[in-house]
Structure formats: structure tokens, C-alpha cells
Amino acid sequence: MGRTYFPSKDGNMTLTRSKDSKLISLVNFNANEPHGDHFKIMAWTTKLVPFKINQELNEGMNHYYATVKNNFDSMVEICFMGRNEYVMMIYFESRERSFQE
Helix, strand or coil: CCCCCCCCCCCCEEEEECCCCCEEEEEEECCCCCCCCCEEEEEEECCCCEECCCHHHHHHHHHHHHHHCCCEEEEEEEEEECCCCEEEEEEEECCCCCCCC
């Protein structure tokens, strides 16, 4: 077809569709953001009408990330669910294991 996939430099943007297939969301995640703004979410309806995202959502996700960043390994998925009232974040955690384990 002539199309080649080129991954982004940091691999930090995720484009997903909500579980009810009514919203398309674009999430920028930057773990190395010096000011603490690690997440930025934007969303549109399937007719490409902008969907209003409350600033509290981004602030809440940034606050949550601050509590788990020591164990946070990699982002898997962020998508809207529950009639677009909730956001689901799936990520991998990594922790040190003791010798006995």
C-alpha cells in the first residue's frame, strides 16, 4: 500500500475510542513533564464535534500519577466509559521483588 508506520519519538500519545463508541479521545502522556502536567486529554464525538473536558479530569489524573509514579512502568490504554462519565486508565506497574519470591 505504500504506508509505513513511524513510531513517535517518545511514544506518549494514545488515540482511543470510548467503550460505547461515541467518543474519540487523544491522550498525551509525558512522564518527564517538569511542571507536573503529565496528562492532557482531548476528545471529540464520532461526528468530530469537540467534547468538553473538565480541567479537574486532567488535574485528577496528574494527582493520581504523582501517587503511583514510582511503580508506574508503561501506559497501556486510557478511554472513556460508563456513558462517558468515567475514564479508565490501564497501565503496567513494576516493583522490586525480594529474593524469597
